[in-house]
Amino acid sequence: MTVFVVSLFLPNTINFELPSSTSTTFPNRGRRTRPAAPKHAAARIETEQKPSLFAQKDITPPQTPIADIDHEEFFAQNENPELRQVFPKLNNIAPSDPHSPAWGSGRLFIQPPSRASSPPPADILKHNKTAEKAAALGRAGVRQPQSGRSVSHDRVFAHADWTVVPADQGNGGLRNAVQAAVRGGKLNDKIWVGTLGMPTDALEDTQQKQDIEDRLATEYDSLTVFCKDSDFDGHYTHYCKQILWPVFHYQIPDNPKNKAYEDHSWVYYVKVNQAFADKIVKNWKRGDVIWIHDYHLLLVPQMVRKKLPDAKIGFFLHVAFPSSEVFRCLAVRKELLEGMLGANLIGFQIHEYARHFLQTCSRLLCVEATNEGVQLEDRFVDVISLAIGIDPVALDMNRTDPDVAEWMKTMQERYRGKKLIVGRDKLDHVRGVRQKLLAYELFLNKNPQWRDKVVMIQVATSTTEQSELDATVSDIVMRVNSSWANLAYQPLVYLKQDISYAQYLALLTVADALMIASQREGMNLTCHEYLFCQDGKLEGHNKFGSLILSEFTGSASVFGGNELSVNPWDYRQCADAIKTALEMGDEEKIDRWKKLYTAVMHHTAEHWFSAFLQRLDMAYDEQHKRDTTSVPRLSLNALGHMYQDSKRRLFMLDYEGTLASWGSPNNIILTSPQRTIDVLNDLLADEKNIVYVMSGRQPEELDRLFKRVPNLGLIAENGCFIKEFGYSKWKEMPDPEKMRAWQESVEGTMRYYQERTPGSWIEKRHCSLIFHYKDADDFESASRQAGDCASHINDACEKQRVRAIPVDGAVTVEPIDWSKGTAAMKIFEGLKKNMPPNLDYTSPIDFLMVVGDGRDDEVIFRWANELDRDGTVGAVTTVSLGSRNTEAGCTLTQGVTGVLSVLQKLAAFA
Numbered sequence: 001m002t003v004f005v006v007s008l009f010l011p012n013t014i015n016f017e018l019p020s021s022t023s024t025t026f027p028n029r030g031r032r033t034r035p036a037a038p039k040h041a042a043a044r045i046e047t048e049q050k051p052s053l054f055a056q057k058d059i060t061p062p063q064t065p066i067a068d069i070d071h072e073e074f075f076a077q078n079e080n081p082e083l084r085q086v087f088p089k090l091n092n093i094a095p096s097d098p099h100s101p102a103w104g105s106g107r108l109f110i111q112p113p114s115r116a117s118s119p120p121p122a123d124i125l126k127h128n129k130t131a132e133k134a135a136a137l138g139r140a141g142v143r144q145p146q147s148g149r150s151v152s153h154d155r156v157f158a159h160a161d162w163t164v165v166p167a168d169q170g171n172g173g174l175r176n177a178v179q180a181a182v183r184g185g186k187l188n189d190k191i192w193v194g195t196l197g198m199p200t201d202a203l204e205d206t207q208q209k210q211d212i213e214d215r216l217a218t219e220y221d222s223l224t225v226f227c228k229d230s231d232f233d234g235h236y237t238h239y240c241k242q243i244l245w246p247v248f249h250y251q252i253p254d255n256p257k258n259k260a261y262e263d264h265s266w267v268y269y270v271k272v273n274q275a276f277a278d279k280i281v282k283n284w285k286r287g288d289v290i291w292i293h294d295y296h297l298l299l300v301p302q303m304v305r306k307k308l309p310d311a312k313i314g315f316f317l318h319v320a321f322p323s324s325e326v327f328r329c330l331a332v333r334k335e336l337l338e339g340m341l342g343a344n345l346i347g348f349q350i351h352e353y354a355r356h357f358l359q360t361c362s363r364l365l366c367v368e369a370t371n372e373g374v375q376l377e378d379r380f381v382d383v384i385s386l387a388i389g390i391d392p393v394a395l396d397m398n399r400t401d402p403d404v405a406e407w408m409k410t411m412q413e414r415y416r417g418k419k420l421i422v423g424r425d426k427l428d429h430v431r432g433v434r435q436k437l438l439a440y441e442l443f444l445n446k447n448p449q450w451r452d453k454v455v456m457i458q459v460a461t462s463t464t465e466q467s468e469l470d471a472t473v474s475d476i477v478m479r480v481n482s483s484w485a486n487l488a489y490q491p492l493v494y495l496k497q498d499i500s501y502a503q504y505l506a507l508l509t510v511a512d513a514l515m516i517a518s519q520r521e522g523m524n525l526t527c528h529e530y531l532f533c534q535d536g537k538l539e540g541h542n543k544f545g546s547l548i549l550s551e552f553t554g555s556a557s558v559f560g561g562n563e564l565s566v567n568p569w570d571y572r573q574c575a576d577a578i579k580t581a582l583e584m585g586d587e588e589k590i591d592r593w594k595k596l597y598t599a600v601m602h603h604t605a606e607h608w609f610s611a612f613l614q615r616l617d618m619a620y621d622e623q624h625k626r627d628t629t630s631v632p633r634l635s636l637n638a639l640g641h642m643y644q645d646s647k648r649r650l651f652m653l654d655y656e657g658t659l660a661s662w663g664s665p666n667n668i669i670l671t672s673p674q675r676t677i678d679v680l681n682d683l684l685a686d687e688k689n690i691v692y693v694m695s696g697r698q699p700e701e702l703d704r705l706f707k708r709v710p711n712l713g714l715i716a717e718n719g720c721f722i723k724e725f726g727y728s729k730w731k732e733m734p735d736p737e738k739m740r741a742w743q744e745s746v747e748g749t750m751r752y753y754q755e756r757t758p759g760s761w762i763e764k765r766h767c768s769l770i771f772h773y774k775d776a777d778d779f780e781s782a783s784r785q786a787g788d789c790a791s792h793i794n795d796a797c798e799k800q801r802v803r804a805i806p807v808d809g810a811v812t813v814e815p816i817d818w819s820k821g822t823a824a825m826k827i828f829e830g831l832k833k834n835m836p837p838n839l840d841y842t843s844p845i846d847f848l849m850v851v852g853d854g855r856d857d858e859v860i861f862r863w864a865n866e867l868d869r870d871g872t873v874g875a876v877t878t879v880s881l882g883s884r885n886t887e888a889g890c891t892l893t894q895g896v897t898g899v900l901s902v903l904q905k906l907a908a909f910a
């Protein structure tokens, strides 16, 4: 079995070697802030290629979860010279949050320039004459020549030498997790699927391109997805960065500059997602696992599902998932949700994002969402939260590099006698660098005693041009320094460029506090790496520094309040937190750090990786068990034998959709077809048979329907009322007072939505309320209202023990504590104690048949299967109609007619 790890960027990219005279003319030749990459490429690849060293050399792999692991013991066990060979060089791994540089812009490597221009405006895209029209308007949309390059010029790349190097963009957390899983023996066979993260039009139709693809496939376990430069630019720079990234991080599009309402770059998002799906489909073999990552590829799960209905697909969202109120601003919200729902398992970093997703599906798609996942018409999609973490083993190795020690020494000398507050963040609005600096300024203003004694070092990496933010931040930096600096002291060191990995580790180790002020962030692994580096293991260090962390990061949910939690919008609170961090006594510092460190060591990258795949296996098996294509057909022959061999039989039969076709819900005088009445009477003619009919309808309706079937047992309103077999009185299961109480409040809410949905109506039953919108004038908008209505009721009514369930064209609100399952249980218990008056023998039930067609029948299938499993009933048959996934033991595809004819045949055996 191979695991396809699908992520926008491959862990490797290409570095070209051009004659120096030529290369200088290419804008992509970036400033080298790190040593030449190829040297490290080889080392990194070695790490990736090696099979589990733990497995090879009898080194004890860390068990997951490793919360209780003793730190000393853990590293002592893994301190092995062999292991060091796996991490021979620093810079083999990057920070877990590496901050990708802008695509196609000045970078570390020599790569072709992009031939993309900005995506054309929406009105241009609608027409075929794109080029002419754009040219006539003199607007972007046709490929414009750009300075420093030309199409013929960049062909030089097609003949240049090249090497594979570790990419400087992408998800470092994911890469480290894959590496840790390989090392830990949890992942034997993997294939990365992704792009090179560089423009590739210049390589079009060349042998070079083929060679690169082949080399990556054979030597680096990587399938390369090639897209046109303009497609990738539209996808990544535009749709991902300008629409999805801000919206997923709550940058609500309420200003005219925001692009969330426009969708011209959507077509590129679709194209790139499709290119990924095609690549996967082409290479997938039965048994392979597909694990797709992050917001760049939200449509891929469904695109793959369309072609490979049986594939095992997982999806993990690394960034935050916003509340439904924010998500609904996206023009293509349904497509995005449906794209994700192509997976078998969807993972989020924390519970809050998973809950938002479930709520959003319920509201916008009007589907049933439970705590476990989303019930679609024909499939269930599991939803979990599982926080990613860092790889302590690799980090431990890498920090012993002499460069780290060197940098630590330099910094200690430079900042002797000063407390250091550090940070490394991407410079965009979401990461809150501005708020952080303002808080620091306030802290210095309020605490003169600290001036001269504290330095904040802020590294700000920039991915896209954010000139306004850039200017604001620079102003603050200047203001702080001009207010409080002197010849020997600079309170704020601001580096608007990335630093080497050695400097990064040194910075985290010598710091007294780390401050993260993200307005939103999926997780934030920088603070995990910081806590790890603060363990005092490096010579001369015994830090246990404080962590000031925005409450809006995923990591805050993992740390359980042991950090100094701040709201980055509350500058006063942030300034106070800085003071607290600097003045905290050792005892409290160590106590907090220990708890935080335990959390870091519990949520490791390796644990995350293997736990997700385990959950995916479980979800897939469970979903497939229920898939009707793998559920056998009912065998009449076997059923007949069981029927004849039994002494006392119980039938539990659903009514609408099973014994009769669905009637109109507002048809007051509902009648049962004669054939149904006859079949039931035939069954009841055999005194060994006890027959119950179950329905969501009210007792009065069922009385009317079955007045010509004496002795029939009835379950009304999905289990809230029972009329026992052979009796004539109904028993109401719930307390009628309680029912009245919740109905009163829920009806008000329902009425609100109903009034806004022309053509909808409310049906009131004794124990349930139903909002019908099947015949609404505008079905689309009605289903949105219905989704909101369901979600509103579910949020408000948990205490009243009722739930709203979206069903086909309606939302049903009913009590949680009563169902067909609870009714069946009660009836069965009763049968053990009391004999129905017309039966004069005492044999226990040895034949049980349950037939149903709806989701509400699943509880009773489950109940009956349990009686089968524990041997309470000798012969149990559970039958589901239709094609929805089910827990029933077998299926019947001929609908109501099929059910009636099977029952008729059984009755004839008497």
Ligand SMILES: O=P(O)(O)OC[C@H]1O[C@H](O[C@H]2O[C@H](CO)[C@@H](O)[C@H](O)[C@H]2O)[C@H](O)[C@@H](O)[C@@H]1O
Residues within 6 Å of the ligand: 096, 097, 098, 099, 100, 169, 170, 171, 172, 173, 174, 240, 318, 319, 388, 426, 463, 521, 522, 523, 524, 525
């Ligand atoms: O900038 P992108 O190329 O679009 O990628 C977005 C970010 O992805 C990674 O961060 C996300 O995943 C991390 C690990 O799960 C998580 O800690 C972080 O909160 C997420 O935003 C990557 O680490 C960042 O550098 C990218 O900017």
